[in-house]
Amino acid sequence: MSQDLLTTILPLLERTPAALEAQLRGLPDEWINATEGEGKWSPLVVVGHMIHAEEEDWMPRLRRILQHGTSVPFDPFDREAQFTKSAGKGMEQLLREFRTAREEGLKELRKLNLQAHHLNQCGLHPTLGETTAHQLLATWAAHDQSHLVQIHRTLARRLKPEIGPWAQFLSVMQ
Template sequence: MADVFSLVRSILETTPGRWEALASRVPEEVFSRRPAPSEWSARECLLHMIDTETLVFPVRVECILKGEDFPAFDPDAGGGQNLGHLSPAELAERFSRARRDNLKVFEKVKPEDLGKKGIHGELGPVTMEELISQWAGHDLMHLVQAERAIMQVFIEKCGPWKPSYSDHIVGEE
């Protein structure tokens, strides 16, 4: 398997383009549609990504590098950024700019830093390797979540093929 730096970088570098493609081409009403009342829309996933890209991952990387504990972050509370007025494409551009800046933060991490630890308020000790792996996994998880939210529009209309999507249907028992 590729080294952790190359693998994580490959995800961190490609995620913005995937968000830009979705946000600029999927109609806003579909991008903003919740797949179920308690599930996030693609838009809400992207807003969360902006929050974590500005308030979580770069902060946590810097904390571990300095030997400090992490500040708390509640993903359901949002980051306090009032971005509701922005279009999906503008949100994707905001995320892309933050990611470009944070790739510089990622580049500060060296092989000898992978074993360094910070303390997460709920999870306890976390190594740098675990944190950067979470960063890449988090990117993919919320892209999948956003695509799954968008997919519901098609699942509802695919008739006899609907059972093929049973693993992706949101909000049905």
């Protein structure tokens, strides 16, 4: 399933920067800083998190699997590093940084010319234990989709007080 996996996930991974840009570029601050409530992430924070994942998670962990297997565990991933790393940055800058990081990651992924045996190799996650390169790559694409949904949901729910009884017909408001 090696080439099938890459054929499946590459179109998703390639489109994420454009999807984020189409949804978020040029929006006023009240939209990009909106949250679903206390302790929830705004679109600005989500994009910062996605940049951090590009830099510290997907390709670094894939390289670790290919070079060391399970003999060297993955470094722990700080899911909240974006609060420091992206502090003071605006959405336009974060969108550019994400696009650049993604393009570099996909360029490196393609250069690896992964085969089935590569995707079956295991790495050692600090919490999950053994995971395969295949699982890591599938999770990369699913992670993108999860955060795109999160952003869409956050933006839609910002309108909840305005739509009144119509909310009952919109699953995103539940």
